[in-house]
Amino acid sequence: MIEILSTSELARARVTGALVADILQALRKRSIAGTNLLEIDRWAREMIIGAGAQSCYVDYAPSFGRGPFGHYICTAVNDAVLHGLPHDYALADGDLLTLDLAVLKGGIAADAAISFVVGPSGRAEDAVMIATTERALAAGIAVARPGARTGDISYAIGAVLSAAGYPINTEFGGHGIGSTMHQEPHITNNGRPGRGYALRPGLLLALEPWVMADTAELVTDPDGWTLRSVTGSRTAHSEHTIAITDSGAEILTLPTSATQ
Template identity: 60%
Template sequence: MNNGCMIDLRTPGELDAMRPAGRFVASVLEATRAASVPGANLLEIDALAHRMITAARAESCYIDYHPSFGASPFGKVICTSVNDAVLHGLPHDYRLAKGDLLSLDFAAKVDGWVSDSAVSFVVGGDESPQDHALIATVEEALARGIAAAQPGGRLGDISAAIGEVAHAAGYSVNLQFGGHGVGTEMHGDPHVPNDGRAGRGFPLRPGLVIAIEPWLMVGTDEIYTDDDGWTLRSADGSRTAHVEHTVAITPDGPLVLTARG
């Protein structure tokens, strides 16, 4: 049962064709992270990503993106979420300060195939113990979620693995936004919640490609939308972090298409 969802399974040849998009998305996140130093403007980071898209003859998944929850087309090519912003951070005229907690989320299409990935880090490199714990938790949740993406398993195995890490570290989990299917479009079925029960949900079959994306907030599981109509912030103003990889299920286990480094 897929409850009416349209879920595509990719052939080995199609998975090979998706690899360039994954490599490109990884390269843009590496470049924009390196450029995210104290004093850098969020609009400069967006412009760098835009130049890389143009040079690669890729397509932005964000600039014309206008889902029901967005106030208008996004208009930029990368999400830059700072401190209490956790998702969909709209780049604006803001200069990063040492100690800011920044999440970069980027998706692009190369030769008709999409990849999507995100990273969180502290600008300038100095992490408070709280920031270190938060980032370490979302990264561990992502690693555990990927490890659970095994052929023959269920989607709930991934959700349960993520949620287990979050709850063990003392965080609550928001289920309004989560991972998703990836293919010729950025968002597709199935939805991948960041908490759930193992052994439940859609079967994990070879050829399934999903974005796995844990995100957490220090003091709450509630969010609100900023006046810009896009940026989602923690309801209590606490710090946030978000990480993501595009992952293919293969007969040999999970394949991370957006691996960096």
């Protein structure tokens, strides 16, 4: 299913997007050495419910997972990159943490992810990898406009990741979003320009470049959800929900000034 949002629905999408961004920034500030992943999940639950919103994850049960997910946020640490199931783990100084959050409010969902290093003991290569996913995300957003194709986005993202030397997995990537979290079209993190679905005003997309330092191969944890690099290498993941407008792309998951 591909949804094209009305003007009133897009207004609601902006509210949801800001909520997702603000929750992520609040959790980032609270995620210090010693913080337990289950605490982060609890804080996310409190903020989502307190805002009158719903989690897109708690009852999420796709074919590739061992559902339902049962938690309010994905917490991926170090070699984990996608669908990180919160568990009893206390963050350590230098851990690379990815928080991925999808929320439904006013009937419209928004999805975003951030990666960052916990504490002051970060590795230079981690900062480079995180920055590369952010640049790839910006490149994908820059070409998202009416008449462009999903392949144009995929190509722009992949060009940045490839130039930086990272292998690219195309099994999981960006997606349409609207009244539900995951919709068509699927947007891989590498592709051919000029191919795929033609973008239209009112279309919402969640773009999410992610990489693993030295492999494109994933392995699934025994929890049935958490995806890790098969080599144990570090990972990074950046994501925004955008709306296609008459003039280009509008990023919906930017934090408000109060949380920046």
